[in-house]
Amino acid sequence: MLSKQEKDALTQAVYDIVSRIPFGRVTSYGAIAEAVGYPNLSRMVGQIMKGSGNYEEKLPCHRVVNSQGFLSGKEGFGHSGQMQKLLEAEGVNIKDDKIINRKEVFWYPMKEIFIDERNI
DNA sequence: CCGATGACAAGCA
DNA sequence: ATGCTTGCCATCG
Numbered sequence: 001m002l003s004k005q006e007k008d009a010l011t012q013a014v015y016d017i018v019s020r021i022p023f024g025r026v027t028s029y030g031a032i033a034e035a036v037g038y039p040n041l042s043r044m045v046g047q048i049m050k051g052s053g054n055y056e057e058k059l060p061c062h063r064v065v066n067s068q069g070f071l072s073g074k075e076g077f078g079h080s081g082q083m084q085k086l087l088e089a090e091g092v093n094i095k096d097d098k099i100i101n102r103k104e105v106f107w108y109p110m111k112e113i114f115i116d117e118r119n120i
Numbered sequence: 121c122c123g124a125t126g127a128c129a130a131g132c133a
Numbered sequence: 134a135t136g137c138t139t140g141c142c143a144t145c146g
Contacts, residue, residue, distance in 0.1 A: 002142075029128055040141055042128040047143065050127055066128060073127030 002044075010036060014048050017109050021063040024090040025107035026099060028067045035109035042067075050076055062086040063107075069099035 002010065013036035021027055029042040029049075038044070045064075054061045054076050062083045066072045074083040074097065084094050093100040 007143090030130090033128085040129085043126070043141060044128090044143070046127040048127095054127090061127085064127080067130085071127090076127060 010038065010041070010044065011048050013037075014045055015052065015059060017113075018049075018059050018061055018064060020109075020113070021060055021107055022112075024092065025105050026063045026065050026069075026087070026092060026102075027107045027109055028065060030067050031109050032064065035113065046073070049073060056086060063090075065099060069102040071097045071099075 014032055017027075017032050017035055029045040030039075033039055033042045033045045049061045049064060050073070052059055052061065054073070056062060061073065062077065064073065071083050071087075071094070074081070077083040077086075084097070087094060087099070092105050099105065
């Protein structure tokens with residue numbers, strides 16, 4: 001069970017990670033959950049995304065997909081393939097709601113943030 | 121209050 | 134690879 005403070009911290013941490021996802025890259029709910037210290041709370045990450053008003057300008061949540069590379073959150077972007085459009089505009093190849101070049105565009109939060117901390 | 125559900129994921133057959 | 138089962142935890146009816 002998570003206290004309110006923990007939930008707030010989690011939410012903030014998730015926003016922070018998501019805002020760091022580079023252009024043209026994607027990551028997964030699980031990877032984010034892991035990066036914020038709750039490896040088994042991938043579902044909560046999904047809920048947080050849903051709740052955060054998903055607008056590209058606010059947060060690039062279109063760059064968050066599930067571990068298989070499916071655009072599981074596309075319904076949250078309006079039903080006109082908006083999420084897919086945004087990703088394709090960044091060079092991500094998608095077919096049947098699934099990212100084809102997942103390996104090339106996948107972004108590993110922990111790894112990249114570690115690099116950031118070393119470089120800063 | 122309790123069961124069902126969900127923008128998830130890993131394990132197993 | 135494919136499909137099913139089990140963990141997770143907040144929300145909803």
